[in-house]
Amino acid sequence: MSFIKVAVPGPFKDGLTYSCSATHNAVIGTRVLVPLARRRVIGIVIATDITPDIDTSKIRSIYKCQDSAPIFNEALLKLSNWMSIYYHANPGDLFHTFMPGFLCQGKTIKPDTVTSFSLTALGQNFDISTIKNAKKQVLCLQFIKAQTKITQALLQEQGISKAILNNLQAKQLIVAIEDEVVANKILSKKEAALDLNQEQRQALDICKKSLNSFQVLLLQGVTGSGKTEVYLQLIQEVLDSGRQALVLVPEISLTPQLFKRLKNRFVSGVTTLHSALSEKQKALNYLLVTEGKANIVVGTRSSVFVPFKNLGVIIIDEEHDTSFKQQHGICYSAKDVAIMRAKFSNVPVVLGSATPSLESIQNATHGNYKHLQLLTRAIAAHKPKQHVIDIRQQKLTSGISKKLQEVMSQHLLEGRQVLLFINRRGYAPVFMCTECSWVARCNDCDAYYTVHHLPNEFLCCHHCAATREIPRACDRCHSHKLNKVGIATERVFDVLQQLFPNYKVALLDRSNVSSNKKLNAVLDSINSNESQIIIGTQMVTKGHHFANLSMVGVLDIDAGLFGMDFRSLERLGQLLTQVSGRAGREEHRGEIYLQTQHPNHPLLKLLLTEGYDGFAKQILQQRQLNNWPPFSYLVLLKSISVQQQDAIDYLDKLYDHLASLRLPGLQLLGPIPALITKKAGKYRYHLLLKGTDRKVLHKAILHLKTLSKYANRKVQLVVDVDPVDVV
Ligand SMILES: [Zn+2]
Ligand SMILES: [Zn+2]
Ligand SMILES: [Zn+2]
Structure with missing residues (x-):
């Protein structure tokens, strides 16, 4: 008997001690099923052959070991160790974040199989006439003989029942064969590598040179500059040396083109991990990588934990995107975790973006990251031309100015497509009574209901997804004078159909494009030119390429100019640059029109004249002046409680x-x-800790954590290190 340390879920900073026998084969990095109080939980072995510092008679034995070989290698164990310190998380909880649900529950996963049948040697030489009265059996043997091997499903279509197959199997005339289902059909034609321009080649060379060491490379390329081709050729190099590649993307459904290009280029060995997959499929794909059967993973933030056999590079596309930050549970940043993982694995990380985050720009400026720039558009001749439409004292038709309508008409008449951007889904953000000014509010949130018109009329809270029927009378004064106030995508959709009856309008927002299938249908209607007008929320800013699009109109940028969060302006700059990148990606020059009440806003002017780089430089200076990140460090403490006073009191105590x-x-x-x-x-209440360095913040949090008197079962405390949203 020996003793091991196991990381189990819950507040056990250093894991718990268990005993095991030699037959258990509990090696570091494997999953074990262990007793924890009255529960059975899955833990990860983090140390073996230890000398317990507690009474050994009180140490419980593990039930069993789940894996024959470790799932987590040394780099991942180091990573969990780092994360437990940096994010103040419990190691056992971390490992459960690392694994798909199936593996956390200790389930064994078998790939889906198809059953087929073949004739045995006996069956080959069998004289059918001896059973000619058993017509179905004869038929079955004939089918199998004709096909050599035939699936059970096909036999059943021919009216062959399970009983007949069992009967023939019992006579040893046929044999069942189980084949693994091949989830991803292998394409026959492999796409060849594209020619690189001078800049792309230089960037690729530098990336290749750093392949055997840790290095962060910031690949900044304007939209259409061919970042993806650099990724692909770098991955090729990694695969050629027998290693694996991880590609992190913000949201898989929004970046179908990158996945498609990877599939076309590398044909087999590409797998995905994201929340839209079934739990079983997630676990299967995860194990494919662990076993070295898949060499490329394209996935969302949790893929950063996949246990690669031999990781060679990590690529983070759209690195500025805030969805790399987990907002619940352990609030980790997949980007920062990826950088640490690369460090422990001694491989490079490539951060790609047309609009890098200010943190990354700052790191590149200071030489912490290697800055690679792609300034020429590989597939478009000209930078789009930007215009501002001053909408003060203008009458708007559902948010659309006369000028914008005129420009749209011109582009449409030339046979081009136009895109209107509005970052608010639904029909109208407010439903109110004009008699007493009552507004329909969600019962569970401090928020208004949004009016929706599609597929039918209803009210919906965008913070908790609660819905309610449209009231026929005011809740307060019972008046019928009810009004839908403000604009959102569906209202713009309605009005565009009236303004441009000869053109078809496509709507791209999360309410109306909720599945991959719907997304593909909308994208098809745009790419085939069946739809000429596109309305989109920020869904359209992510990686879609519309060849015939020549004009983009942004209906309202003012919310971003005066946002509450210190990151509002950075986000606005990224959003406008990304949206602008959608126009004029082929041979013709694109045009961008921005509607605003503040045409003279200095930062807006700066963005238009200097582009994102100059704009970013300016906001970095403001950040420095006001001492915000990256010039300071933040931890956000959030208290959450059903009782308002409890949430307040709790943070007051922590503050004191x-x-x-x-x-x-x-x-x-x-x-x-x-x-x-x-x-x-x-x-929800917030206490923001700002530190001149990270050390002082960690010191403060560690201090709180050791104080059991601050444990409070009525209040949930969330510790968000490096928060992306502070409001
Ligand atoms: Zn009323
Ligand atoms: Zn809604
Ligand atoms: Zn709500």
């Missing part, structure tokens, strides 16, 4: 305690209510 520590370099901001204070029936 932290203030009494007088830690130099630590600034406490709050507690203040979250922007949406009540969400899904719970109240």
Whole structure:
């Protein structure tokens, strides 16, 4: 008997000690089923042959070992160790974040199989006439003989029942064969590598040179500059050396083109991991990589934990995207985790974007990241021309100015496509009574209901997804004078059909394009030119390429100019640049029209004249002046409770305690209510910790964590290190 340390879910910072016998074969990195109080849980072995520092008679034995070989290698164990310190998370909880649900539950996963039948040697030489009265059996033997091997499904279509097959198997005339289902059909034609321009070749060469060491490379390329081709050729190099590649994308359904190009280029060995897959499929794909059967993973943020056999490179596409940050549970940043993972695996990370985050720009400026720039558009001749439409004192038709209508007409008459961008889905953001100004609000959130018209009329809360029928009378004064106020995608959709009756309008937002199938249908209607007008939310900014699109109109940019979050302007700059990148990607020059009430806003002017780089430089200076990241570091403490006062009191206590520590370099901001204070029936309050360095923040949090008197079962505390949203 020996003793091991196991990381189990729950507040056990260093894992728990268990005993096991030699037959258990519990090696570091394997899953074990262990008792925990009255439960049975899956844990990960993190140390073996230890000398327990507690009474050995109290140590319980593990039930069994789930894996014959470790799932987690040394690099991943180091990563979990780093994450547990950096994100103040429990190792056992981390491993459960690392694995698909099936593996956390200790299930064994077998790939789906198809059953087929062949004749045995006996069956080959069997004289059918001896059973000629058993017509179905004869038929079955004939079918199998004709095909050599035939699936059970096909036999059943011919009226051959399970009983007949069993009968023939019992007579040893036929044999069943189980084949693994090949999930991804292998394409026959492999796409060849494209020619690179000078810049692409230089960038690729530098990436290739860093392949056997840790290095962060920031690949900044304007839309259409051919970043993807650089990724693909780099991956080829990695595969040629017998290693594997990880490609992280913000949302798989929104980046179908990258996945398709990988499939076309590498044909087999490409697999995906994202939330739209079934639990079983996730586990199967995960194991494919672990076993080295898949060499390329394209996935969303949790793919950063996939246990590669021999990782060679990590590529993060659209690195500025905030969906790389997990917003619940362990609030990790997949980008930062990927960088640490690369460090522990001694491989490079490539961060790709047309509009890098300010943090990445700052790191590149200071030489922490290698900055590679692709400035020429590989597939378009000209940069789009940008115009501002001043909408002060203008009458708008559902948010669309006369000028915008005129320009749209011109482009449409030339046979081009136009895109209108509005970052709000639904029909109208407010439903109100004109008599008493009552507004329909969600019962569980501090938020208005959004009016939806598609597929039929209803009210919906965008913070908790609660819905309600459209009231026929005001809740308060019972008046029937009810009004839908403001504009959103579906209203623009309606009005465009009236304004441009000869053209078809496509609508791309998350409410109306909720599945991959629907997305493909809409994309097809755009790419085949069946639809000429596109309305989209930020869904359209991610990687879609519309060849015939020559004009983009942005209906309202003002919310972004005056956002509450210190990152609002950065996001606006990224969004406008990304949206603009949709226009004029082929031979003709594109045009961008921005509607605003603030045409003279200095930062808007800067963005239009200097582009994203100059704009980013300017906001970085503002950040430095106001001491915001990347010039300071943040941890957001969120208290969540069904009782408002509990949530407030809790943070007040934490505040008092932290203030009494007088830690130099630590600034406490709050507690203040979250922007949406009540969400899904719970109240949320924020206490923001700002530090001149990370050390002081970790010191503060560690201090709180050791204080059991701050444990409170009525309040949930979320520790968000490096938050992306602070409101
Ligand atoms: Zn009313
Ligand atoms: Zn909605
Ligand atoms: Zn709600």
